[in-house]
Each structure stands twice: as structure tokens, then as C-alpha cells.
Amino acid sequence: MSPKSAGLAKKMGHTDVRVMLAGIPGWKKAGKSVTASEKFVQTGNIVLVDLRSKEEYEAGHIPKAHNIPLASLAAKEDDIPIKAPVVVYADSFVEAQQGYNLMKKWGVKTGSIWPGGVTSWTDKGNKLATGPTPASISWVRKLGKNEVGLAEFKKAMDDGANQLILDVRTTDEVKDGVLKNSKHIPLDEIEKRVGELPKGKEMLIHCSTGARAEMAKAALDKAGLKSRVLIADVECEQGKCEITD
Amino acid sequence: MHNKPLRRWIPFLLITGLLAGGPSLSGSPAFAADPAPQAAAQDANAFTGKITGKSNKAKTISIEVKGKNEFLKFDDKTKGMDHAVEGEAAIVKFELRGADRFATSVEPKLAALPAGVTEMKVDELAKLIAMGPEEGKYVLVDSRPAARYHEGHIPTAISLPDTVHAETGDAYLPADARLKKTTLIFYCGGFT
Numbered sequence: 001m002s003p004k005s006a007g008l009a010k011k012m013g014h015t016d017v018r019v020m021l022a023g024i025p026g027w028k029k030a031g032k033s034v035t036a037s038e039k040f041v042q043t044g045n046i047v048l049v050d051l052r053s054k055e056e057y058e059a060g061h062i063p064k065a066h067n068i069p070l071a072s073l074a075a076k077e078d079d080i081p082i083k084a085p086v087v088v089y090a091d092s093f094v095e096a097q098q099g100y101n102l103m104k105k106w107g108v109k110t111g112s113i114w115p116g117g118v119t120s121w122t123d124k125g126n127k128l129a130t131g132p133t134p135a136s137i138s139w140v141r142k143l144g145k146n147e148v149g150l151a152e153f154k155k156a157m158d159d160g161a162n163q164l165i166l167d168v169r170t171t172d173e174v175k176d177g178v179l180k181n182s183k184h185i186p187l188d189e190i191e192k193r194v195g196e197l198p199k200g201k202e203m204l205i206h207c208s209t210g211a212r213a214e215m216a217k218a219a220l221d222k223a224g225l226k227s228r229v230l231i232a233d234v235e236c237e238q239g240k241c242e243i244t245d
Numbered sequence: 246m247h248n249k250p251l252r253r254w255i256p257f258l259l260i261t262g263l264l265a266g267g268p269s270l271s272g273s274p275a276f277a278a279d280p281a282p283q284a285a286a287q288d289a290n291a292f293t294g295k296i297t298g299k300s301n302k303a304k305t306i307s308i309e310v311k312g313k314n315e316f317l318k319f320d321d322k323t324k325g326m327d328h329a330v331e332g333e334a335a336i337v338k339f340e341l342r343g344a345d346r347f348a349t350s351v352e353p354k355l356a357a358l359p360a361g362v363t364e365m366k367v368d369e370l371a372k373l374i375a376m377g378p379e380e381g382k383y384v385l386v387d388s389r390p391a392a393r394y395h396e397g398h399i400p401t402a403i404s405l406p407d408t409v410h411a412e413t414g415d416a417y418l419p420a421d422a423r424l425k426k427t428t429l430i431f432y433c434g435g436f437t
Contacts, residue, residue, distance in 0.1 A: 002388040002431035005407045007359035009429050012414055014422075018365040019358055020399075020432040024389075025330065027399055027432075030367045034397035037404075044396065085396055112397040170303055187303055188316050188345075208302055215298035215307045218314050 033100045036087045036112040038124055044085060047139050051090040051099045052117070060128035062089065062114070062121050067133035070095050077106050084139040085110040089117045141245075146217060148204050148228040150245050156204050157181050166203045166227070168216040169234075173208065177236030179243075187212045194223040203227035208234050292317070292337045293354060299329050306348060308337055317348045324350040333435050353435075365430055373430075374400050384422040386410075388433040399432065407433070 006019045020026075028034065041048065041062065050057050050065040057067040068076050070090065080086060086108050090096040096113045103111050114121070118128060143149055148156075156163040157180040165182035167174065174184050185193050187207070197203060203225060205213040210231035220227045233244045294310040306329050307314050317339050319326065328335050334354035339346045358364065373381040378401050385402040387394045394404035405417050415423045422429055 001356070001407055002386075002433040003356045003358055003362070005386065005388045005405070005410045006362045006429075006431045008410060008414070009431070010359055010361055014425050014429050016428040017362045018428060018430045019356075019362055020365045020367070020370050020430055021356060021358075022367055023432050023435040024393075024397070024399070025333075025435040026367055027370075030371075032367070032371065033400075035400045035402075036397060037395040040395040110396055115400065173302075187300070187305060188318075191314075191316075207300070209300075211298060211300045212303055212305070215300065215305070215314070215316075218297055218307070218309075222314070 031101075033097055034112045036085075036114050038126075040085075040112075041087055041114050041121075042126070044087075045139075045142050047081060047084045047086045047137055048114075049080075049086060049088045049099065050133075051088055051095055054133075056091075058130060058132060060118060060130055062118060063127070063129040065089075065129075065133075066137050070099055073099055073102055079137050080106065080108060081137065081139045082107045083109060083141060085112070087112050087114050089114040089121075091117055144231070146214075146228055148230055150230070150232055150243060153204055153206070153230050153232075154243070160201075162201055163204055164198060164201045166197070166205045166216065166220075168205060168207050168212050173236070177239045177241045179206070179234070179241055182206075187216055190216050190219045194219060194225070197225055199225070201226075204230060206230040206232075206234055290339050290341075292339070294334070296329050296331055296333050296335050298331055306337070306351075308335065315346075317346045318342075319348040319351075323348045325352055327351075328353045330435070370399070370430065373428075377401065378427075381428075382421075382426070383428040383430055384419055385430045385432070386418075388431050393434065402432075 002019050002023070006017050009017045024034065040046065048062060048065040050061045050067045051070040051073065052067070053069050054067060057065070061067065068079070080103060086103055088096050088099040088103070088111070090099065093113070093115060096115070100111050100113050122128060156165060160181035165179055167178060167182045167184040168187040168190065169184070170186050178184060183197070185196070203220060205216050205220070205227055206229070207213045210229055213229035217227050217229050235242050292308050292310045292315055294308045296306060297309045297314055298307040304319055305316055306319055307316050317337060328351045336352045336354050337348050338350045339348045341347070373383050378384060385399060386405045387398045387402040388405065388407040388410070390406050391404050394402070398404070403419070409417065421427050
């Protein structure tokens, strides 16, 4: 990490070496924005938002961008998928920062700014697209490598031949309902009871959001059991459970 | 977003369950037999390691200590929960309540700086960035893996992951930095 690199630089003879210990979390906490790279804007699975006017947008915008003029952004909270990495750009950094701050307030997890707008985009040799903005913003999350998709997860609820669903919610939560083909072990008992799980099957772990499932996966990994996690909302009421992405 | 009434009850039920010595706690002697807490107890009731997860619903955090995941409960009185961020190094102090370890405070574990290297605070860096690398005579280096750099870095930073830096030394630094004419500033994902 950074202190290690600083130590190396010192050894290489650099005299003026500093470390910004607060790092990215400290920078964001101070209300400052971060910058997306050119490659990320070109190829990342992002939602790109052009904050300029409709006329400016239609005359030339960064490909894939959606147009939401800054003045109307406040009314568009529901259009922005907060789990998506959202990159914004405008004519000025101040405007881009305003858009970034607003989305941050909405809970967008990985927001960033493409600085310099269309000018810096074309300066780097990239092309612009023209015409009206797409009708709506659609964004599909790509699965992480330890993650099971909702479709496959639902299949495992009907056919448990090779997979078993592991429910790591608390005993109280489970009283409101459980999923088919699932075994319940609360997260804090996983390490003690890992022996109860069948060796030959893959465990598909769920909780109510995915956070605890990820913690449980670490314990299963250590025990040498194959598993993936479901990152989705599982809500149960009166015996019926609903799963939403 | 969509808060059904049920959800608001869960933390209450959970805490009630714990206070009443709920079903999951019936096997309390198992804790004493578990060698792990004793091994980690060398520093009286504190874990130092990397935070590996946090669940607000189960009021649980997990921290990796010597390659093993330790689970702790927390509540509204736990201090410094801001620092319980996945992937960050932290010191978690706790007390035993029945069979459960309850986190009383979470503090970031501050990295020790190599000799001759000083810290740069956010404000000082922000002033330099406002000037730009040329006028401010600095090179800002993002030491995190490249993928993290791409999705969001501090303005004007270059990407040089610590692993790459360790193998290539000065090779990927801008010319002015190679000639040691600039301030070299490193940052990464926080207090690690």
C-alpha cells in the first residue's frame, strides 16, 4: 500500500516523499469528488450522465451518455440506479461537482466525474455521438466472481441435486419464512456448525441483502466448501418470501 | 428504499433475543472451549486486523485476525462504527456479554510511515491540486490496483499500483519525478 511505496521511493533517492494517509475514503469524506479514467468511460459498465442542455447534448456528446440537464437533475432521483457506477460531465467542473454531490446524497455508491467534458474527450482523440438521448436509463449489474445470479439461484430452489441454499439470517428472521431447498445456520454459528454441510454440493448463501452471506462465504472457504453468494434483497412475511435484485 | 414494517422490527427482535439469552446462545460453554478467542486475547479484549464485513441487520462485524475470521456484535453505543469499513485495517475493542463479544469501539489502525516520509492532509493536497501538477511541482500516485484507479481517483493522480512500483521502481514515473524535481505523494484505499 501507499506507505510501502513511499518507503521504496525514499530508498530510490527521492527526497520529498509524502503519504496522504486518509486515502480515497478521507478524500470523499471531505466532500471532494473523484475522477473517472478515460478507459472507464470508454469501456466500463457505467451510467454516463451529460449535465448540459438538450441542445448542447444533441449537437455532440460522449457515446453512451444520457442527457439530464443539471437544472432538472433534482427531479430525476428515481431514474438513477444507485448501485451503478455513475459518471457525470458538464461544461464546467463546478457544474459537474454539483451533479456529483446530489447523486452522492441519493446514495450512489461509486460516483465520479469525467473532467473537462466533451472538450477533453475529443482532445484525447475520442469521437462524439449526436442525436437525442435514449428514452430511459437501463443498467444491469455484472456478477462478481463469487456471486450467483438470481435466475440460477431460483433454479436451485427447485432442484437441489448439486446445490444447497444456505440461509444465514438470524433465528428470528427465519420465523417469517424460508426459501425452498434451504438449510438455516445463523451467521454467528457458521464456524461451529460447518460440519453439518454436505461436502459434495455447492452452497448458495443468502441473507436479507448479501452482506452476511459474504461473511459466511469466508468461513466456508476456510473449511474448503464450494460456495457463492446471492446479492439481492430477500424479504419474508407470513411464510412467503420475495427476492428482488 | 422500500421499508416494510417488518424490517424495522428485526433489530428490536434481535436485541431482545440477545438480552433474553435467545435460542442461538444456549450453547455458551462452547465459547470457552473454542481456542480462537484465547489465542487472540493476548491483547486484552482487542482484535487488530482487516475488517472483512459488516451487517447492520445482524449487528455483526467480522474482522480477520491471523487468518481467521472473528465475529463481533455491535450496538448503538459502539464507538467509531464509521471506521468499520470492509477492507480497512482496524483495532476493535470488545467486552464479553454472556457468550457474545460486543464491540465497544472501532479505531482505524494507522500505518506507520517510513523514516523521512511525512503525512499529507486532505486540505494541503487539495491546495496543490488546485494549482495543478506543474505549478504545484508534485506527482500524485494512486497505489491501489488499476481497476480501482479507473473507477475513481483523486484528480490529477497517475496510476502506479504498489505491486507494479515494487517491480519497476521509477520506470513509470513522469520524467520530472524521475529526476527528483517534484514532491512525490502516495495514497491508497485508506488507513491500511
